[in-house]
Amino acid sequence: MTTNLRVLCLLLLAVSGVSAQVTHLKEQKEESSMTYRLVHPLHHIESTSKEVVYDVQADVTKREIRHVSAWVDVTTFDSGNSNRDSHAMEVIDAITYPDAKFESTGVSQKADSITVKGKLTFHGVTKDVVALCKTSWSGEKLEVDGAFDVSLTAFSIDRPSLLMIPVEDRLSFSLVAVFFLN
Amino acid sequence: MKTLIAIALFTLIDGRTLQAEGPPCSPLPGLENTDGAKPSSAIPVMAPLEALDQEAPTVCSNPEERWSDAYPPGAPEVRFGMYTDGPRIAAGDPPPIFFDQDLARLDTTEGAPVHPKPKLLPDNMSLMERSLWGEGGIIRWIGIASPLTPEVRKSELSVRRTMLSIHQVGGFVTLGLMITAAYYGQKYLNNSLSSDRKMHQTFVTATIASYSLTGLLAILSPPPMIRRDETSTTTIHKTLAWVHFVGMIATPIIGNMVRKRSGRYSYTDLSTAHFHQVAAYITTGVFAASLIVITF
Numbered sequence: 001m002t003t004n005l006r007v008l009c010l011l012l013l014a015v016s017g018v019s020a021q022v023t024h025l026k027e028q029k030e031e032s033s034m035t036y037r038l039v040h041p042l043h044h045i046e047s048t049s050k051e052v053v054y055d056v057q058a059d060v061t062k063r064e065i066r067h068v069s070a071w072v073d074v075t076t077f078d079s080g081n082s083n084r085d086s087h088a089m090e091v092i093d094a095i096t097y098p099d100a101k102f103e104s105t106g107v108s109q110k111a112d113s114i115t116v117k118g119k120l121t122f123h124g125v126t127k128d129v130v131a132l133c134k135t136s137w138s139g140e141k142l143e144v145d146g147a148f149d150v151s152l153t154a155f156s157i158d159r160p161s162l163l164m165i166p167v168e169d170r171l172s173f174s175l176v177a178v179f180f181l182n
Numbered sequence: 183m184k185t186l187i188a189i190a191l192f193t194l195i196d197g198r199t200l201q202a203e204g205p206p207c208s209p210l211p212g213l214e215n216t217d218g219a220k221p222s223s224a225i226p227v228m229a230p231l232e233a234l235d236q237e238a239p240t241v242c243s244n245p246e247e248r249w250s251d252a253y254p255p256g257a258p259e260v261r262f263g264m265y266t267d268g269p270r271i272a273a274g275d276p277p278p279i280f281f282d283q284d285l286a287r288l289d290t291t292e293g294a295p296v297h298p299k300p301k302l303l304p305d306n307m308s309l310m311e312r313s314l315w316g317e318g319g320i321i322r323w324i325g326i327a328s329p330l331t332p333e334v335r336k337s338e339l340s341v342r343r344t345m346l347s348i349h350q351v352g353g354f355v356t357l358g359l360m361i362t363a364a365y366y367g368q369k370y371l372n373n374s375l376s377s378d379r380k381m382h383q384t385f386v387t388a389t390i391a392s393y394s395l396t397g398l399l400a401i402l403s404p405p406p407m408i409r410r411d412e413t414s415t416t417t418i419h420k421t422l423a424w425v426h427f428v429g430m431i432a433t434p435i436i437g438n439m440v441r442k443r444s445g446r447y448s449y450t451d452l453s454t455a456h457f458h459q460v461a462a463y464i465t466t467g468v469f470a471a472s473l474i475v476i477t478f
Contacts, residue, residue, distance in 0.1 A: 080412065086407040
């Protein structure tokens with residue numbers, strides 16, 4: 001009886017240690033967004049989507065992010081010029097590939113800076129990307145600001161052009177994700 | 183005691199509460215299997231379209247387990263093969279898949295929402311675009327374009343891209359011709375040389391032809407993927423287009439009235455010529471502005 005009780009207590013302690021504090025955090029949609037930037041000799045294009053779905057698993061007590069994923073409908077990006085956005089959607093074949101997804105494979109944290117490595121699926125192509133982010137933990141919220149660059153040609157995207165001049169190959173993303181901690 | 187330990191471990195580690203087993207979920211009408219199990223992943227016998235608008239009957243013990251994991255609670259309803267602007271099923275196409283066990287393969291991100299496919303036609307189409315390129319548009323009706331499907335729409339967008347690229351080049355060519363026509367017109371007003379008048383008329387004819395072709399490429403092009411109700415450089419470009427279009431109609435009409443006859447002789451009516459000159463310069467200026475606003 002005593003031995004059985006000891007075994008039960010040990011098992012309960014072990015399980016409680018394993019299933020500790022990792023929780024899914026709920027994003028605050030109104031304050032979260034993702035922006036891409038594209039450079040052409042004649043224009044600097046900036047387009048933002050406020051319809052990004054971020055999913056973060058974090059240990060709130062230790063203030064550590066364990067896993068990150070994101071999903072966005074590519075048709076929700078708005079540069080203020082729907083003609084230009086429409087051209088962008090033609091170029092990335094939004095009819096066939098209507099969304100872009102990111103899934104982290106590793107998160108390393110140093111103070112408030114985190115490096116998120118993961119796989120980005122965009123235009124039907126999956127590539128490894130590394131995002132550099134800064135976290136800001138307050139009593140109620142976690143705010144994550146990050147950025148990463150991708151190559152259009154690496155994702156099999158023909159660079160759009162204006163007056164026969166194509167845009168730069170680099171597509172820069174910046175993200176803002178705000179989560180409730182309660 | 184051992185039983186208690188086993189139950190405690192199962193509860194804590196597995197994380198589920200024990201539930202009573204119930205009968206298997208009833209599939210959609212038309213998808214029944216003889217053994218009552220969930221529908222297979224093969225292309226099924228299709229449910230009638232009306233079934234989509236009705237609450238599917240179920241005898242599941244847990245209604246939340248009626249659908250595959252690709253439809254988490256709260257996800258928007260997905261109707262594969264259904265397009266809000268197109269025919270529900272195009273003639274000759276295989277029936278769309280309304281329910282597929284393999285839908286989870288489309289979702290590689292755990293918890294990511296599954297969203298409807300983009301609309302094939304934009305919301306704010308102009309009357310011209312709707313008449314020409316809508317689902318029942320003239321271009322589809324006479325057979326130049328096929329019935330609306332994603333593949334057809336992709337090729338139309340490619341055609342649009344080509345037409346607008348030529349439109350860009352045509353705009354600059356037209357501006358060049360317009361400026362040259364204005365140059366020879368001004369020379370003729372200054373010197374009254376018949377050679378200048380002939381050059382002016384030649385370049386005016388070329389300008390009208392180039393302008394017409396450039397404008398038609400834009401007007402007749404397929405609609406874009408999206409069009410929002412907004413004010414942008416494109417809006418300004420289109421507004422200025424109306425102004426220089428009126429100028430391109432009025433300027434040649436006034437120009438035709440410049441030469442007057444008096445008996446056997448013809449002469450230039452200078453007051454009419456000045457009206458023509460002002461109209462031409464305004465038209466050229468507005469045309470140049472519409473180019474600049476969209477290019478830079």
